[in-house]
Structure formats: structure tokens, C-alpha cells
Amino acid sequence: MTTPAAVTLDERLCLALYTASRAMTSRYRPLLGELGLTYPQYLVMVLLWEEGDASVGQVGARLDLESSTLSPLLKRLEAMGLVTRTRASRDERSVTVGLTAAGRGLEARAAHVPAAICDATALTTPGQAALVAQLRTLAVELAASLEP
Structure with a gap:
């Protein structure tokens, strides 16, 4: 077994994950620039395209985004005419995010993005699925290591 001190910078998982990210x-960036979206905005849009309306809390939990990051992002998407934010009548603290017609229409314009990214990775579909599964397991294990 290699001791941590013997692991060089280029062999460290943290650097590999950081540079890959x-x-x-x-x-x-260039693909989303054509759509007028940032990467975090794109993730919100994909979530809404796939799952439909969601509360701000659900969006934050699903994408692991803090409300301090998510609120300005959603305001910007709303200003762009892509989403609506509606307060629940029963609980004014709850805000639902939904797609506008323009937001739904953007999905067709963004349809080429996943294939372009898949091509850029040089991974097969099964290879990509396996890597995603490994990374999800890694994230769960790291989160569990923080629990008391």
C-alpha cells in the first residue's frame, strides 16, 4: 500500500477530479454560450425539462446548490423569460419554479449538447454510465465520511 506522502501530485485523485471538472x-461553455446559458443555469433547465415544475428547495437539493447560489440564478433565468417563480398560496415561503414556453422551446435548441459532450469524452455510453456510477459512489462515500 502506498503511503499518502509517497503519492505525487499527478497521482492524487483530488487533482484528477478538479482538472476533469x-x-x-x-x-x-461554447455549447451553452450559443444558448445564452451558464453551466449552472443549464443544469436547472435540464432538471425542469426532465422532471417538470419543482420547488426551489427541490431544485437546490437535486443539484446540490445552496440557496445563496440558486436564488440569483433563478432570478436571472426568470429575467431571461425561461422560467417562472410562483409563491405557493398555502405557504408563501414555498416557491415553485416552472418553464415558460420559451424555456420549453429552448430544450429543442439544446438537444445537441449531450451528444457533443459524449463525443468529446471519447467514452462509450456504457463507459460513461459506469463512470457516473463510480462518481456517485465516491460522492456518497465522501459525504458519509463527514458524518459524526
């Missing part, structure tokens, strides 16, 4: 985000 930055490379992924950089690859998305």
Missing part, C-alpha cells in the same frame, strides 16, 4: 465545464 474544469475541462468538462470548459467544453460546455
Whole structure:
């Protein structure tokens, strides 16, 4: 077994994940620029395209975004005419996010993005699914290691 001190920078998982994440985000940038979206905005839109209306809390939980990040992001999407934010009549603290017609229409314009990203990774569909499963397991294990 290799001791942590013997692991070089280039062998560290943290650096590999960091550089891969930055490379992924950089690859998305030109594709999303054509749509007028940032990467976090795109993730919100994909969530709404796939799952429909959701509360702000559900969006934040699903995307692991803090409300301090999510609120301005949703305001910007609303100002762009892509989403609506509606307060629940029974509980004014609860806000539901939904797609506008323009937001639904953007889905067709964004349809090429997943294939372009998949092509850029040089991974097969099963290979990509396996990597996603490994990363999800990694995230669960890391989160569990923080629990008392």
C-alpha cells in the first residue's frame, strides 16, 4: 500500500477530479454560450425539462446548490423569460419554479449538447454510465465520511 506522502501530485485523485471538472465545464461553455446559458443555469433547465415544475428547495437539493447560489440564478433565468417563480398560496415561503414556453422551446435548441459532450469524452455510453456510477459512489462515500 502506498503511503499518502509517497503519492505525487499527478497521482492524487483530488487533482484528477478538479482538472476533469474544469475541462468538462470548459467544453460546455461554447455549447451553452450559443444558448445564452451558464453551466449552472443549464443544469436547472435540464432538471425542469426532465422532471417538470419543482420547488426551489427541490431544485437546490437535486443539484446540490445552496440557496445563496440558486436564488440569483433563478432570478436571472426568470429575467431571461425561461422560467417562472410562483409563491405557493398555502405557504408563501414555498416557491415553485416552472418553464415558460420559451424555456420549453429552448430544450429543442439544446438537444445537441449531450451528444457533443459524449463525443468529446471519447467514452462509450456504457463507459460513461459506469463512470457516473463510480462518481456517485465516491460522492456518497465522501459525504458519509463527514458524518459524526
